[in-house]
Amino acid sequence: MAHVRKSPEVMQSHIFNETTIINEFTSPMTKDSVLHSCRVPDVLDCQQCQRLAGFLQSVRTQHPSYHARPVSAFGENWPKLLIVGLAPGMHGANRTGRPFTGDYAGILLYQTLHKFGFSTQPESIAADDDLRLIGCRITNAVKCLPPENKPTPQEIKQCNQYLAAELKLFAEHDGAAVLALGTVAHQAVLMGLQLKMKNYPFAHGAVHDLPAGDGLRLYDSYHCSRYNTQTKRLTTAMFEQVFTRIIADIEP
Numbered sequence: 001m002a003h004v005r006k007s008p009e010v011m012q013s014h015i016f017n018e019t020t021i022i023n024e025f026t027s028p029m030t031k032d033s034v035l036h037s038c039r040v041p042d043v044l045d046c047q048q049c050q051r052l053a054g055f056l057q058s059v060r061t062q063h064p065s066y067h068a069r070p071v072s073a074f075g076e077n078w079p080k081l082l083i084v085g086l087a088p089g090m091h092g093a094n095r096t097g098r099p100f101t102g103d104y105a106g107i108l109l110y111q112t113l114h115k116f117g118f119s120t121q122p123e124s125i126a127a128d129d130d131l132r133l134i135g136c137r138i139t140n141a142v143k144c145l146p147p148e149n150k151p152t153p154q155e156i157k158q159c160n161q162y163l164a165a166e167l168k169l170f171a172e173h174d175g176a177a178v179l180a181l182g183t184v185a186h187q188a189v190l191m192g193l194q195l196k197m198k199n200y201p202f203a204h205g206a207v208h209d210l211p212a213g214d215g216l217r218l219y220d221s222y223h224c225s226r227y228n229t230q231t232k233r234l235t236t237a238m239f240e241q242v243f244t245r246i247i248a249d250i251e252p
């Protein structure tokens with residue numbers, strides 16, 4: 001059942017007032033980009049991973065209209081729910097510049113977010129489609145498109161500086177639920193919080209109490225990739241069960 005939340009206008013005004021006090025984390029940008037993308041050191045010009053920077057250069061040559069840069073997080077600045085995916089997809093976030101937007105991986109995610117009241121629209125097509133997240137933010141463990149969707153352990157570690165900063169702010173501002181989509185995201189969250197992997201094993205549907213923030217919890221789901229959904233490793237019912245638990249916990 002869909003949940004009733006604050007009106008988008010109320011949420012928007014609330015966000016803008018709060019973002020005015022986080023300037024140390026923001027670079028010069030438009031009001032819109034402040035609202036929707038950046039509250040940690042800006043990743044857009046990062047080229048710390050040589051292999052990924054070189055790959056993006058070749059993608060830009062091949063697809064001049066693509067975003068083909070690191071992809072910033074999207075959503076509210078102070079959400080209750082932070083969703084962590086793996087990395088931008090070639091023709092999705094890497095093309096549109098918004099996480100899980102414009103390709104198959106976003107279909108089930110945004111449908112579910114809309115059903116549970118976290119999104120104003122059930123489909124995420126393009127960065128300018130007016131979709132807004134409500135009480136939610138989406139980011140990735142690795143901000144740059146990796147060849148074959150496979151970042152190396154070193155790249156995951158290198159990019160963890162950004163996720164760690166996002167998690168820190170999330171925990172400090174009453175964030176309640178981190179949803180990790182897949183094992184890599186799960187491990188990146190633990191790395192960002194400096195927690196031991198062996199104490200928090202990944203399993204679809206698992207819920208872990210974390211010693212960070214005020215009652216912060218980590219929820220695990222299989223990644224909503226085309227492969228996982230088409231092979232039924234992850235069904236709509238399984239994914240919705242995870243969101244049902246999250247909603248029950250953050251809106252008791």
Ligand code: SF4
Nearest residue numbers: 046048049070144159
């Ligand atoms: S993956 Fe992360 S650390 Fe590596 S270049 Fe991209 S933004 Fe920078």
